[in-house]
Amino acid sequence: MSDLSLSTATQEAATDAxxxxxxxxxxxRGPDLRQLHPKSHGLVWGEFIVEDDIPESLQVGVFAKKxxxxxxxxxxxxxxxxxxxxxxSDLEPDIRGLAIKLLEVEGQKVFDDEKHTQDFIxxxxxxxxxxDAQQFADLGKAGSGQADPELLRSLAPVFEILQAASSRQxxxxxxxxxxxxxxxxLGSRVIKFSxxxxxxxxxxxxxxxxxxxxxxxxxxYLTQEGKEAKFDFLVQFFVDEEKTxxxxxxxxxxxxxxxxxxxxxxxxxxxxFDFEERKRLDEGLAFSPWHTLPEHEPLxxxxxxxxxxxxxxxxxxxxxxxxxxEPQPYTAVLDEPK
Numbered sequence: 001m002s003d004l005s006l007s008t009a010t011q012e013a014a015t016d017a018x019x020x021x022x023x024x025x026x027x028x029r030g031p032d033l034r035q036l037h038p039k040s041h042g043l044v045w046g047e048f049i050v051e052d053d054i055p056e057s058l059q060v061g062v063f064a065k066k067x068x069x070x071x072x073x074x075x076x077x078x079x080x081x082x083x084x085x086x087x088x089s090d091l092e093p094d095i096r097g098l099a100i101k102l103l104e105v106e107g108q109k110v111f112d113d114e115k116h117t118q119d120f121i122x123x124x125x126x127x128x129x130x131x132d133a134q135q136f137a138d139l140g141k142a143g144s145g146q147a148d149p150e151l152l153r154s155l156a157p158v159f160e161i162l163q164a165a166s167s168r169q170x171x172x173x174x175x176x177x178x179x180x181x182x183x184x185x186l187g188s189r190v191i192k193f194s195x196x197x198x199x200x201x202x203x204x205x206x207x208x209x210x211x212x213x214x215x216x217x218x219x220x221y222l223t224q225e226g227k228e229a230k231f232d233f234l235v236q237f238f239v240d241e242e243k244t245x246x247x248x249x250x251x252x253x254x255x256x257x258x259x260x261x262x263x264x265x266x267x268x269x270x271x272x273f274d275f276e277e278r279k280r281l282d283e284g285l286a287f288s289p290w291h292t293l294p295e296h297e298p299l300x301x302x303x304x305x306x307x308x309x310x311x312x313x314x315x316x317x318x319x320x321x322x323x324x325x326e327p328q329p330y331t332a333v334l335d336e337p338k
Contacts, residue, residue, distance in 0.1 A: 037076035037097045039087040041173050041215040043282035044222065046071050046268040047127035048102050048233070054263055060187035061264050061295030062105060062118050069102040069118075073268060074282060075218060077171040078123070089211035096124040096214070098178045098195065099287035102267065108294050119291040120233075122178035122195055122308075125165035128249035130158055132301035146325035172217040174229040174268065182306075183238065183246045183299040184289070190238035190246060190299060192253050195266060198230040215318075219274045226270040234260035248333060249302040 009287060062069065078095035079088040102118040109115065130136035139158055141147045148156070170176055180193040180327040210216055221227050236258040238244045244258055245251040288305050289298045298306065 005046060011173050021294050026028050032305050036080075037074075037078050037099070038081045039077040039079070040279070040282050041075035041077075041090075041092075042214075042218045042222075042273050043072060043074045043278055043285070044218075044273050046073055046266060048100065049265040049267060051265070052262055055305050057184060058189070058261075058263065060162045061107075062102060062285075063186075063291045068074070069104060071103065071266070072285060072323060073266070074099045074101075074285065074287060075214070090214045091208065093163075095129075095162075095165045095175055096121040096170055096176070096178075096251065097166045098173070099125065101285065101287060101291070105293065109168075110292050110294055110297055111290055114291050118289050118293060118296065120180065120193065120290050121287060122179050122193075123165070123181050124168055124170065124173075124176055125161075126131060126179045126181070126252045127161060128302055129161050129165060129183040130302065131248050131250045133305040134300065134301075136305055140221075153211060157250065171201050173214050174218055174221055175199050178231075182249050182303050184292075184303075185295060186235065187295050187317055190244075191235040192244075194234045194236075194260065195231040196234055196260075198232070215274065223272050223274065227271050229268040231266040232262050233264035233266055236260055246300050249300060269291055 022331045048069040048071045050066050076097040105116055105118040175197050178195040183190050236253050244253045282330050
């Protein structure tokens, strides 16, 4: 057996371990609950506007021609649910996430669970928290108390990244930069992508005191003040494994080594979104880097592990469907007095 096949076998075993751990946690804390980025700060609609002057060599996939895609954009915290009905406070250190789902995307997808979408997933830190799937699985062991002292020592760099990523001060999740953190195809090229806001976040003088202050900030910005939010969708290109590593997701692709190039604008108009129907839609949507055209296929070990997103979403959906089919006790509903 070659070194490459050994490496592949190791990564697949690590992915299986991550999936098993995640599904176990999902079953214990609530089979119908979102386990990955469960706390939402809002699901908003918007536009993904492809630039009209993209170099011909980059005109592939959703960037093949100038057009505007309708999108859903979800803002979130990364921490898993503490228990049913109890999500981590925004006041505690956490990694913030942003996910985009392009709609009306034509073409054969890598997986066929969603036929007309293209997802892009972001974190508010330039690198991922683990080097590869094996280190990600080891981190899961540490989180569940199954790691021995030697393993914990080996995870010291991971804990440093976690601390740095979760310590970033955020006043408004619509006004900060996000990074894809892992590599993807852009046709025959290899890229990483980022979202850079047109307006920069301003950390307030007074520290927030609400457990949900990030949702409240987004509501204030888009609904109460009636402002729109815009981001540049930027890409960097692979140079070499030393400067722009594909397999080590903890290595930042420095802008001086690979400058950003703009391919699209993300526009979020002023809107109302903090209502129950939208929250139900938010909870029902699943975001995954594997909801993709082959031209934007995820690359690297961490993205291989991220296939678990598909399985955990399916498990959550299957449980909810089963509950809907179960007979429910009859409950009389009385009209309130007029």
